[in-house]
Amino acid sequence: MQWESWAAFWSMGGKGFYVWGSYGVTAALIVLELVWVFRQRRQTVARLRRGGWASGRIDGGEAR
């Protein structure tokens, strides 16, 4: 094991801000992307069930 204590782990040799700033933002972005993808999916399915994107007409309402 590399770390003597949790405090040492979190401080990352005094460079904790840079390391955890990197990991934190990455994690946040991944969570955001997942939330976004699943929300999109739910909305699309709901709209299709309601008969959205009425037949024949292309209104540009792509699943985005």
Add this chain to the structure above:
Amino acid sequence: MLRVFLAVLRRELLLVWRERVDVLVTLAFFVIVTGLFPFGVGAGAGQLRAIAPGVLWVAALLSVLLSLHRLFERDFAEGTLEQLLLSPEPAVLWVLAKMVAFWLAAGLPVVVAAPVLALAFDLDPAGLPVLAAALALGTPSLALVGALGAALTLGLRGGGMLLALIVLPLFVPVLIFGAGAVEAEISGVGARAHLLLLGGILAAALALAPPACVAALRMVND
């Protein structure tokens, strides 16, 4: 083949001539953008001399960019574009003719005006011919790539910003070699390599952009 090319070129140039104010506006835009930099950066002669090639190139690039919307818009609105695409003549030819006419109207004035403006930036006179040569080789590439962007964004809401977003990253190599040519000449390295690379880019753009542009225009009308 050549007949089609020349006929379209003549038509386009006639249209440019009828609206020659547009050319002047492009030119005025180029001069104003260039003229803004001394206010922003400060007018120390050494400072201005150092940034002159880059400033002139960025201004040239923006002038071309902001004229691009004129390229296909009118023909699109009038339905001429559709007819041209349906005509039996090879579409690459008339697209190329339009691009050439566009460069004559939007690129050439900038090439001519840039050395004069460079004097106001106290650029080393040795760099002036290279500046003009680099612009003469580089702005056609900008026009060719820009035309592709204009075709892709034709008729879209907010197309101007979108066009800039798509096209500007692709302009970077031309900007680097163009501004680099002038700096290399002044510093004594010689601009040969830069100009050759600009020529190479132009050759590639000339070969690839017109067919890609035709493909993009066909998407609009599908």
Add this chain to the structure above:
Amino acid sequence: MLAGRLAPWCAGLAAVLAALGLWLGFFVAPADAVQGEVYRVIFIHVPAAWMSMFIYLLMAFWSAVGLVMNTRMSFLLARALAPTGAMFCFVALWTGALWGRPTWGAYWAWDARLTLQLLLLFLYFGFIALTRAIAEPNRADRAGALIALVGAVNVPVIYFSVQWWSTLHQGASVSFSRAPSMAATMLAGMLTMALAAWAYSVAVVLWRVRPMILVRERHADWVVRLLAEERV
């Protein structure tokens, strides 16, 4: 449908690999002799940078396939890839900046690699903005494919020009050599994280492309049946 069944497995794989990679990265790999602990950013930075470039290549590949073979599915894949690629591109830039500050003394330097990454992000943005701005699906697909291909053709040119430019302009103040010698455990951690990024990308892209397909194929029997059966 295969995509729907595959995605959760990939996501699970990604989670396992990421956990393993993070464990290797934080608890097994030793501190770097030169950089100390900060180098641990590498475990997301390098995989993200690889992914961002690889996804762009994939996008261009599916775009080319779409334009040549006229298959709608490949256009949709290209469009589903773009946001994830842009995300990784941003992560690479962000972590690079946070890594650069303590090691080089600056968040940003106009180095060739950094500049290329930035331009790649703009290429992603251009692709996403263009495909979203066009209302007709057919034109959006094709225009996006075309610009993805144009971007892919230009990336080597941009890279070459930026390299040329940065060697002319860059002062010698900053040395960009990578960590001189990587311990085997560091490498293992990084590769594991790269595989995790892979699995994650596959999962997210599959999840994203599925509703897109449902919308496009909304008149097909299997979609109607699927919706009726509440199995989506």
